[in-house]
Amino acid sequence: MSDGARVGVLELVRKTGETGIFFVRLLAACVPALGRPRLIIAQIYNAGARSLIIIMLSGLFTGMVLGLQFYDVLNRFGATAALGTAVALALLKELGPVLTALLFAGRAGTALTSEIGLMRATDQLTAMDVMAVDPIRHVAAPRFLGGLIAVPLLTAIFTVVGLFGAQLIGVQFLGVDHGIFWSQAQSAVALKDVTEGVVKSVVFGTVVSLIAVNEGYHSEPTAEGIGRATTRTVVASSVMILLLDYVLTAVFL
Amino acid sequence: MRANRSLEIGTGLFVLLGFAALLFLSMQLPANGLKFSFKKPAGYDVTAQFDNIGDLKVGAPVRMAGVRIGQVTRIDFDTNTERAKVWLRIDPRFNQIPADSSAAIDTEGLLGGQYIAISPGAMPTYLTNGSRILETQSALVLENLINKFFATQANSHGSHGDAKESK
Numbered sequence: 128m129s130d131g132a133r134v135g136v137l138e139l140v141r142k143t144g145e146t147g148i149f150f151v152r153l154l155a156a157c158v159p160a161l162g163r164p165r166l167i168i169a170q171i172y173n174a175g176a177r178s179l180i181i182i183m184l185s186g187l188f189t190g191m192v193l194g195l196q197f198y199d200v201l202n203r204f205g206a207t208a209a210l211g212t213a214v215a216l217a218l219l220k221e222l223g224p225v226l227t228a229l230l231f232a233g234r235a236g237t238a239l240t241s242e243i244g245l246m247r248a249t250d251q252l253t254a255m256d257v258m259a260v261d262p263i264r265h266v267a268a269p270r271f272l273g274g275l276i277a278v279p280l281l282t283a284i285f286t287v288v289g290l291f292g293a294q295l296i297g298v299q300f301l302g303v304d305h306g307i308f309w310s311q312a313q314s315a316v317a318l319k320d321v322t323e324g325v326v327k328s329v330v331f332g333t334v335v336s337l338i339a340v341n342e343g344y345h346s347e348p349t350a351e352g353i354g355r356a357t358t359r360t361v362v363a364s365s366v367m368i369l370l371l372d373y374v375l376t377a378v379f380l
Numbered sequence: 381m382r383a384n385r386s387l388e389i390g391t392g393l394f395v396l397l398g399f400a401a402l403l404f405l406s407m408q409l410p411a412n413g414l415k416f417s418f419k420k421p422a423g424y425d426v427t428a429q430f431d432n433i434g435d436l437k438v439g440a441p442v443r444m445a446g447v448r449i450g451q452v453t454r455i456d457f458d459t460n461t462e463r464a465k466v467w468l469r470i471d472p473r474f475n476q477i478p479a480d481s482s483a484a485i486d487t488e489g490l491l492g493g494q495y496i497a498i499s500p501g502a503m504p505t506y507l508t509n510g511s512r513i514l515e516t517q518s519a520l521v522l523e524n525l526i527n528k529f530f531a532t533q534a535n536s537h538g539s540h541g542d543a544k545e546s547k
Contacts, residue, residue: 168387307440309439321406321409
């Protein structure tokens, strides 16, 4: 094995260990952090409420394009009545959780990393330590919890908006019957499918928030270091989301 | 204080919206979920009884000559006649459907959902609120047809074989 590859593998293992240790410390800090809900509410606002527009817009267009594509495919079999089923299951089980998590990593994950990274670079975290204030409890944990709460809610909103986007295209423009669209969707969707989507979104929320907070917390305290940490957040989050998505789907099926 | 207030309102709106979406997904969407009925479509109610409704569902369209004229609002089992009873809500624009019209359950496409097709009769009186469609035709259940087909196949083969043996 070449030197470069060995360093790369070692770095990957180190990063995994660093994230794992940080996760445990974060979990331990989450319980006392719950005692200050104002900090968490501010983070839900930052990560969740301010991502609402991008999530709803993306959901609408995802739903609309699904409506078009599934209509085209189903039309070849003369089965456009199954449009509701196809769109509802696709959004609920796959596209809702995955796309929301990817968008969240880009919109909120990067903001978290650069914010905490800048705190690190300007010695704010060290200052907290000196004042005997635990920065994990006061900075990292509320942001982690905020992301964890925001992602499942955003996913639900994304899915519902997507469904209505698909309905807009399928029913209003392409002429699928309104009653058939919804009754077919309802008859095919079981509570288990909804649970699958919710479980996925909770897992993705945990992973994206953990990676974002960890990268920021351990970023190099330079302008360049913060930039690299932000990039790593997006790359690592995206890969982990898609990887875990496969694992979770395999578990659920 | 002002900034804090708007932050709280924003967060509250977001969380409420999120939970409303979750509620919709978990209660309204699944077949076994709890449904709230939204506004009922305007129109008058007509009932029809079928021997077998197949896969017909509430919300399925009612069509006449392929044009949507209403929808199925309720499906129940009538213990007196031991048949399925279906309530149809017909759009008030179509108030001149002959009273002796017949209703059939048809399938849309190969994998499609089922709907009720109404073929007009000839009587000069019209269906009104509460009237009943007497002449009905049940859903075609494909499995039954296939079973029947194979049963007859087997029978004819069987008799064929018997004939050979008797020779």
